[in-house]
Amino acid sequence: MDEHLKALLQKSGLKNTKHRTAILELLEQNDQPVTAEQLYAEMRSKNIPVNLSTVYRTLDILCEKELITKLTIEGGAKALFEFNNNLHRHHLICLGCKKILTIENCPLGDYEQKLAGKTHFSITGHKLDLYGFCPDCRRKNEF
Amino acid sequence: MDEHLKALLQKSGLKNTKHRTAILELLEQNDQPVTAEQLYAEMRSKNIPVNLSTVYRTLDILCEKELITKLTIEGGAKALFEFNNNLHRHHLICLGCKKILTIENCPLGDYEQKLAGKTHFSITGHKLDLYGFCPDCRRKNEF
DNA sequence: TTAATTGCAAACACTTTGCACGCTA
DNA sequence: TAGCGTGCAAAGTGTTTGCAATTAA
Numbered sequence: 322m323d324e325h326l327k328a329l330l331q332k333s334g335l336k337n338t339k340h341r342t343a344i345l346e347l348l349e350q351n352d353q354p355v356t357a358e359q360l361y362a363e364m365r366s367k368n369i370p371v372n373l374s375t376v377y378r379t380l381d382i383l384c385e386k387e388l389i390t391k392l393t394i395e396g397g398a399k400a401l402f403e404f405n406n407n408l409h410r411h412h413l414i415c416l417g418c419k420k421i422l423t424i425e426n427c428p429l430g431d432y433e434q435k436l437a438g439k440t441h442f443s444i445t446g447h448k449l450d451l452y453g454f455c456p457d458c459r460r461k462n463e464f
Numbered sequence: 465m466d467e468h469l470k471a472l473l474q475k476s477g478l479k480n481t482k483h484r485t486a487i488l489e490l491l492e493q494n495d496q497p498v499t500a501e502q503l504y505a506e507m508r509s510k511n512i513p514v515n516l517s518t519v520y521r522t523l524d525i526l527c528e529k530e531l532i533t534k535l536t537i538e539g540g541a542k543a544l545f546e547f548n549n550n551l552h553r554h555h556l557i558c559l560g561c562k563k564i565l566t567i568e569n570c571p572l573g574d575y576e577q578k579l580a581g582k583t584h585f586s587i588t589g590h591k592l593d594l595y596g597f598c599p600d601c602r603r604k605n606e607f
Numbered sequence: 608t609t610a611a612t613t614g615c616a617a618a619c620a621c622t623t624t625g626c627a628c629g630c631t632a
Numbered sequence: 633t634a635g636c637g638t639g640c641a642a643a644g645t646g647t648t649t650g651c652a653a654t655t656a657a
Contacts, residue, residue, distance in 0.1 A: 357621085374640080399621065424579070459586055520646095541646065
């Protein structure tokens with residue numbers, strides 16, 4: 322089970338432990354970025370006892386190896402993590418229920434190049450988040 | 465001196481104190497977003513003794529009244545604050561020296577509307593930050 | 608005068624770290 | 633079996649809060 326996750330760990334030179342595969346698996350399955358605390362809770366509820374600091378350490382090292390991605394959303398105190406599928410992504414965040422939609426689509430086009438020309442920066446990347454209200458919240462609250 | 469800042473405070477129903485005008489003044493003068501700690505240090509060095517918690521409280525209330533804006537940049541632990549000139553802004557952050565350029569220009573065009581159509585969200589706003597290396601850092605480090 | 612503002616110290620939330628033990632390769 | 637991985641408890645960082653004293657309106 323989860324041979325591909327074990328392979329990922331091995332390829333990164335990381336030992337294969339049940340905590341690591343569990344975390345990778347949860348992140349891969351989840352369509353939404355999750356917090357360390359959420360992972361911690363999910364693991365405990367699946368009878369994979371683990372310490373919060375291990376979750377943090379594991380997330381750290383998985384980020385370092387670029388198996389997962391760390392992000393934060395404006396105003397959010399906690400860091401979020403998602404599986405790294407190597408696609409350029411943005412996020413659409415519902416201000417009502419806080420659900421996060423991942424958008425694999427980028428409206429920037431050649432804007433980075435234009436801005437580079439204007440500012441003489443070399444531009445290496447960008448982060449775009451959009452905010453609004455999801456259909457459910459719009460219905461419920463008449464936004 | 466700084467009659468317009470006092471007027472801003474008054475208009476927002478806030479009492480006029482030297483801490484508040486000092487913070488507004490520093491933010492208005494600064495072309496870059498700054499942290500609470502930086503403001504705290506600047507005030508002390510200008511012989512305006514103040515407590516850090518007062519700085520935080522003041523920043524909070526000025527944000528609430530929309531006289532200033534709070535932001536965080538990806539990976540940055542500390543919150544940043546800038547004077548609110550009521551323009552739509554983005555930020556270009558130098559990964560070398562951490563300097564932040566404010567960009568009063570938005571490449572999104574009607575993307576919000578398109579995305580709203582696609583996702584059935586009502587989209588209320590967005591946040592875009594760009595990353596790279598400024599001319600100085602490029603020169604020094606051959607990025 | 609009196610309600611808003613401040614200083615101080617303590618609390619907070621999230622995250623990181625040191626160390627001893629346990630387990631993978 | 634060597635060294636990476638983990639649990640535990642303690643520390644760290646940025647920010648917030650309760651309360652009594654101060655100050656602007």
